[in-house]
Amino acid sequence: MNLLKSTSIFWFAAILLLSQQACKPSFSTIVKFGRVSAEDFKETLDFDINRGLIILPVNIKGETYRFLFDTGAPNSISKSLQKQLKFKTLSKGHIVDSEGNRSEVKYVGVDTIWLGNVPFIDQTAFVGDFEANPAIKCLNIDGIIGSNLMRLCNWKIDMKNQKMVFGKTTLHTAENYPQSLSFKTDKQYNLRVDLETGDATLTNLKIDYGSNGSLSVPDKVFQVLIDRNIIKQTSTISGQSQKGITGEINTSQRQTAYLDTLRFHTLAMQDVTILSGGSGLIGTDLLSKAVVIIDWSQQLLFFEEVDNSPIHESTFGFTVGLSESNTPYVQSVRENSSAHEQGIRPNMQVIRIDYMDFSKSHSYCDYFLGKIDKPSITVVLKDEKGVEKKVVVEKRPLHP
Missing domain, CATH: 2.40.70.10 (Acid Proteases)
Structure with missing residues (x-):
């Protein structure tokens, strides 16, 4: 969508804290669980990219699921997947995300996670509520491949060609990767x-x-x-x-x-x-x-293959969030942007953005996953007094 390019999804930049429980192992212990059954392997996977994030195909108990590839978090599975597969609970604790928000979670033991033809055995994962954040819900993921699994082998990530290679072998040479x-x-x-x-x-x-x-x-x-x-x-x-x-x-x-x-x-x-x-x-x-x-x-x-060409990014200057009442609203506005000059302010209700009419058939996920490649867009909003406002917003360089 690129309405405000510098707004990002900081997923699980988190500190994990585990409550002390009788007869329950600590997080620092269970995060070390897991192994790869293959001794020497090299596997290639194709992946999807949604909103700049890598989505991998993962097989668990014969079914394929969508998992986020996330070096900044431990493994995770959704509540719905845990309800379906009923993995054994290893311990309980709390997770604190990058905004300091604290929530209770439980850690489970996933018997086998298959990436391609490679089985990752006895993996620890926390059970996450992937519907609490609208942006995460729009990605429609079933879990996270996290850093406690990644440590078991080496990884080569090519986002341009949407390919990933992982294995126990060396994936580079000094000549190709100086x-x-x-x-x-x-x-x-x-x-x-x-x-x-x-x-x-x-x-x-x-x-x-x-x-x-x-x-x-x-x-x-x-x-x-x-x-x-x-x-x-x-x-x-x-x-x-x-x-x-x-x-x-x-x-x-x-x-x-x-x-x-x-x-x-x-x-x-x-x-x-x-x-x-x-x-x-x-x-x-x-x-x-x-x-x-x-x-x-x-x-x-x-x-x-580093791409160091200049980036000429541009923005309309605002982002859209979803309120607790499931109403799209202006989440943030960039100063001196076209949106700011046109009177768009945080907390205004968003009724329409270009072709997306939220009062009719379009949803927040249409906005979140969509993209508008136009120099200008028409935005219809409603202020706190219920007065509708229609403005035309222009795309401008991110940093003049």
Whole structure:
């Protein structure tokens, strides 16, 4: 849709906390469960991309399901899948998503997850409510292939050609992949890296294929980059956010800007969008610009076929969310955008966007999964007094 390009889905940038329970193992114990039965293998999978996120075909007990590929979260299965397959509960605890929202979850043991012809045995997964957040619900996924499964082999991710290779064997050669970056892991097996921009080092950033954004950093880090004149011009996005598995709606005011260069050790990416207010992660908007290999045996990332052509992104300047009453509304607005100048403000009810009429046959998912490649669109809204407003909004460069 690209109404507001810098708005992203920060899926499960989460801290997992497990309640103490008698006779129940801790999360740090059960996350280590799992193995691959094959000793030496190399498998290739085709995948779909929805809203910049990788959706893999996964086979469990003879049925094929849609799973999100997410390096920033542990394995997960939906409540409906757990109700159907009734996996054994290993423990219970709480998950806190990237917005600080806390919800109770249970961890189950999935006997076998098949990716292609490769069985991943005794996998720990938390049971997630994939309908609490409207954006996640629109993706229609059954689960998540997470970092605790990925650690068992090496991965080559080619988002341009929508192919993934994984195996115990080495998936790179020094000649083809001269650009590399070391990573660290935590108890959840998240991938953590240090990057450089200007004279600053951004530490402990998460490589997150479960986020379709570019680069996000905490507010304090964003301000340091401003103070050091690494960031020279910013724009503010005001309104609300609805991210993470809980789907809680939070008031949000974030800043966005461009970085001239972001350095992944020897690899430099140009004109990188950066967003404040995040937990510190790199999403698929950046990761899709290269073929990436995750080599767990060496704890290295390798990059090939890097696309460093200038990105001339544009935006209408607003995003749409779904209220608790299932009504589309203006979720956030970017200052100095066409939407802002036309009087569009957060919390206005959205009745129509171009051909999508939400008062008739179209749904929020039509908006979320759709795309409008036009220089201008007509938007019909209703303000807090119930007065309808019809405006024409133009697409403008993301960063002039």
